[in-house]
Amino acid sequence: DGSDHGWGGNYFLFGGGLEGRRILGNYPEGFAESDPTNIGRGRILPTKSWDALWYGVSRWYGVDDDTDMDHVLPNNQIFGCDLLSEWDLYKTGNEKISGCGGSMISFDLSVNLNQPRYLTGKEQKNACSEAIQ
Secondary structure, X not given: OXXXXXXXXXXXXXXXXXXXXXXXXXXXXOOOOOOOOEOOOOOEOOOOEHHHHHHHHHHHOOOOOHHHHHHHOOOHHHHOOOOOOHHHHEOOOOOOOOOOOXXXXXXXXXXXXXXXXXXXXXXHHHHHHHHOO
């Protein structure tokens, strides 16, 4: 199936302006075959990508334009709204993730899949768009 490493893992940020002493991401609910983070042979899929972390860092460094962000992080569109904003990482950060703003609403949504897995970023945004129409 190709390379399944390199897009997610454990990362540490150090600095005085960080909103620190936290772990961002989710620990697997279990290690059973039915857990969507279990991709087999003892491999657990991370819940936050490398792009998720660097999205917030890049915004903090001043990458404000979406076209520029696509150049800095070409895969950021894959992860939908599952990115870390400046606000998630820094004490003085902004709460902006492009395409994920607006009023917050709660709703129940059921999606039928042929196997346990997480939705892609594009599927997440499409589901949200459909739900609020």
